[in-house]
Amino acid sequence: MTQANPATADVVDNVAGLAAGSATHALRHQREKVAAATQGSYDALFDPALPGLPLTERLLVALYAARLTPAPELVAHYSARLAQAGADADLVTVAGQGNADSLADPRLRAILAFTRTLIENPVAGDEAALKALPAAGLATPEVVTLAQLIAFLSYQVRLVAGLKALKALNTLQSQEAAA
Template identity: 45%
Template sequence: MTNGAMPVRERAFIDDTDNKGKPETMTESITPAAVPDTIDAVVGLRDGDAVTALRRARDKVLLHTRLSEAALFDPALHDVSLVERLHAARYVAQRSNAHALASTYRTRLLDAGGTAEDIARADADAFDALAPRLRAILVHARLLTHAPVDARASDLDPLKSAGLTTPAIVALSQLVAFVAYQLRVAAAAQALQARADKEAA
């Protein structure tokens, strides 16, 4: 994850652990009330499910997760447009074979003004056919998703050339990490719920 100062509204908690070694959410001005619980929705968890109860038992982690999502996808942030952020989120989920999560972000992306044509180009890695900013953003998302250990400082140059500021690059990197966290938690919750359903049958 790229180091650098970033606005308070863009900082995010990105792990569903006991917050060891992870930055805490600094989003005092944002509430999760209007933000859906994406993990519950993707997994199909319902009130009364064993896994739902398990997630609710860790209420602080759940709150931090939803605050993070609210911050990272806040339409009021302008350094990286909401469409660009949703493109990155959908791409990370799709390339990670988290198809339910990718579908969720696809719907949000289209609702925000993204196009099916750009989504198809992204899925085909036809980045040269995309706008320069979006191309740079998705190349960065691909690198962080598939080869994060290979990331170098010079890999940020295309983002800077495309007009992204340092805070925007930091926010983008945290968004990629957050989506990676979402898909891991969703996969674990889905496996636990499937086991619980099997035992209850």
């Protein structure tokens, strides 16, 4: 697995707004191995050297998945990553608005359509959905990477949502205790 990038030391903590030493941060890091594995998966899936799907396509998938979910903090995170990567602003806008049907590029349109299917209706991610990807020019390793990426994004979105809910609960309990 790739070494953690200092600029993304812990994306989930940053996106969920977990301050070191807070109750929610401490709870999450009780299983440091899980927190480290989550960050390691992020680092590996968004490693520019990962063969197959180009980094920009992976980031567009992440932005699109975050938009569809919706997960505004992750939308902001992936939008910033795309800006850093120098992605085409029109593509970022399309992915950020969740409207991939307007894309002229059949490859990217198929990638985002598959993303939408797995995010909104995973049961529909059947053989026909998979076969649309090679028909649009994706090689088998790219299809596998795409499926792994979408699975990770589903996990990441739910993890961030759960941590935000715990953080809000902890804040409310602290306020009630102080009153």
